[in-house]
Amino acid sequence: MQYLPNILFAITLVLGIGYFTKNVKKLIRNIKLGKDIDVSDNKPERFKNMMRIAFGQSKMVRRPIAGILHVIVYVGFIIINIEVLEIIIDGLLGTHRVFAFMGGFYDFLIGSFEILALLVIVSVVVFWIRRNVIKINRFWNKEMTSWPKNDANYILYFEVVLMCLFLIMNAADLTIQMMPGAPDNDYANAGCYPVSQFLTPLFDSFNYSSAVIVERAAWWLHILGILTFLNYLYFSKHLHILLAFPNTYYGSLKPKGQFNNLESVTKEVRLMMDPNVDPFAAPPEGADGEMPSKFGASDVQDLSWVQLLGAYTCTECGRCTSSCPANLTGKKLSPRKIMMDTRDRLEEVGKNIDANKGEFKDDGKQLLGDYIKHEELWACTTCNACVEECPVSIDPLSIILEMRRYLVMEQSAAPAELNNMMTNIENNGAPWPYNQMDRLNWKNE
């Protein structure tokens, strides 16, 4: 029975990490439903972008209040995770504060974890107030329906609870350490408790064994909380804490104004323009396999895997939408909604595949129309404000463009005025109905 806690801990750990791994595999499978795209170039530059934008949070601080608070929570979580390492070793080996042998350095570590934990609590409280009391616009747009709003708040609650458990655990530990006549065992003097020392009065009336119960309960709840949070990620916008890194790595390196040229179109246009091609010739044997199945995108499988990765990375902060000229003037377009819709549809397709033994069965739905309306797509000015704003290098504009391509090239479903404009270009080389021969008339006017 002596090893029961160790065994329980090991089982918990395996279950927690196992379920997470299962979902990560599903996540990768779903992302790979996207079209292949070559992003193997410029590795040093990509790595630099990842370090600067994701690790260094360079774009977060463009909005200083949210940015600095976010940096605190981010640093807090990264650094406090060193503590998780100790907890896991303790849990598996049945030790207590196994790193305590580091002496002064251990005191420094625990001391800084505590200060960070307090700062995290303060930041999270401010975040909660910004969302729920001040009601900052970007957290209350139309696409922020009940789940996105709850999801955001659950994450904040999780973080406060985890930090509180960490501090209570330390306070109980310190209480035991200072207890006169406590049995001389695991609870040796170790650590430095700049924050939790103020919580010890809570346990003044506790005897040794009840203090140990509090300490053990907080310890267990803390690690259970972390494992739960880890498994919550897949279902939440909070996935960004992991995916921000690959997403900034694979983010576009081209000038923002450069839209990709469709190679499949180039082939066809070159054929059309080649005077040596016989337009009535039958296609050579086996050549019809080369025709692209579709121009542009109507569903998630038509997008690239980098675009799908972006959908999972989106943390719904709404900086894109709050800077979108169409959205600011009351149009239906919201770049954040484009990303949220893409993720929702991708999840739906993933579940469809799970339910049909690994094969997607047509469900009569698609991203375009069922999730994203034409009206949203046609409201975009392609100004790149959303792309510029995104703190994790997501490109909603590229998805909008792919869907416009589908509407125009597959369905001829552009607004009538745009069709006029395009006919003008085809006929006389200008978006207006003027003759190309009059192009230089301005010189003499």
Add this chain to the structure above:
Amino acid sequence: MSNELKVPTMADFISEGKQPEVLFWVGSAGSFDDRAKKITKAFVKILNKANVDFAVLGTEESCTGDVAKRAGNEFLFQMQALMNIEVLNAYEIKKIVTCDPHSYNCLKNEYPGLGGNYEVIHHTQFIQELITSGRLKVKGSLYKGKRITFHDPCYLGRANNEYNAPREVLNNTKATIVEMKLHKHNALCCGAGGAQMFKEPEKGDKDINVLRTEGALETSPNIIATACPYCNTMMTDGVKAKEKELEISVLDIAELIANSEEL
């Protein structure tokens, strides 16, 4: 005195066996839109004044296809691009300047993938070069004491990271440059990009150009400076919507320089 404009075509140059220093890509707006034509002429006056050996394609120029591409018509874009590239490559064009950030972006970033490789610069960058190299002297003080606010075009600014050239050119006018709250990478679009110029806006509660104009009016400017023919139209309409057209003029940077030098 527009008949004094010297606007040689590439065909003229070739017939004399010469190559110009730079090709001026006028663009569809610059060729046909009444307001944009004034910008084209102002820029030509600057080129003439600085003795720049330039040429235009004239009737051999066709739409870049940029607007078709943004609208989703990749076929039409590539047809236009390949036709233009054939012409440009036949003339062995190396360097292109244009007053339209959309043409600038398209020629600079999207033509290379289709076989059109040129050094492409925006007219604000070109004017800045002319000033720094001493080929153009800006001495006039027409705008001294005036307040000018500059509206960043999306396809020059965010799309291609050029925020300084237009501002540095403006500094030569001796006017006071006042920045809008949303400027440089935060600048708000005028509402014309992405083919919006050619269609009615979707249903909303305001027009984008009006919102942008309100941002400009907050700086109490005498002049709103633009660097794109479409922005110019949108901001002009915005100023009219706010009934400020008698107090505030909307002028392209090329016009400001040409006016300042009484060209």
